[in-house]
Amino acid sequence: MIAQSWADVVETVLSSPVHTDTHFEKAALPPPESSGFVRSIGELKGQLADWRMPLQDKRGIHAVEFEGEYSAHWDNKDPTVDWVGHLFEDAFHWVIVIGAIAILAVAGVVWYIWSRSKSNE
Numbered sequence: 001m002i003a004q005s006w007a008d009v010v011e012t013v014l015s016s017p018v019h020t021d022t023h024f025e026k027a028a029l030p031p032p033e034s035s036g037f038v039r040s041i042g043e044l045k046g047q048l049a050d051w052r053m054p055l056q057d058k059r060g061i062h063a064v065e066f067e068g069e070y071s072a073h074w075d076n077k078d079p080t081v082d083w084v085g086h087l088f089e090d091a092f093h094w095v096i097v098i099g100a101i102a103i104l105a106v107a108g109v110v111w112y113i114w115s116r117s118k119s120n121e
Helices: 006-014 083-089 092-119
Strands: 022-025 038-040 049-054 060-065 069-075
Touching (some): 006 022, 006 069, 083 092
Antiparallel strands (some): 022 069, 038 049, 060 069
8 A cells, every 4th residue: 555654554554453454665655753653673574673653542553664565553552651551452462472481480490399309308
């Protein structure tokens, strides 16, 4: 899709359901930072950069920069404003991954302590 400004991108993205990626030609747009976007991190997809712009209602626009295009969507919570809310509402799979790692770490510590106590008997 061709957009002439980031305001056009925001309008188009907000008219779609949450997390629905829309693609925009990179050559037609100015640099994201010129329109209030800040560099961010995101899941690795072969992108050059991730950009975010918080909205007044805590939602946020997430633009992912690739070689010749941007992919953009909106999130329920912008992580630059409410990262815990973003984690639980927009990236819950990371809550599951972090929880699984924590459980495995605790199980490893418990197993280590238990095995050391058995070897000292």
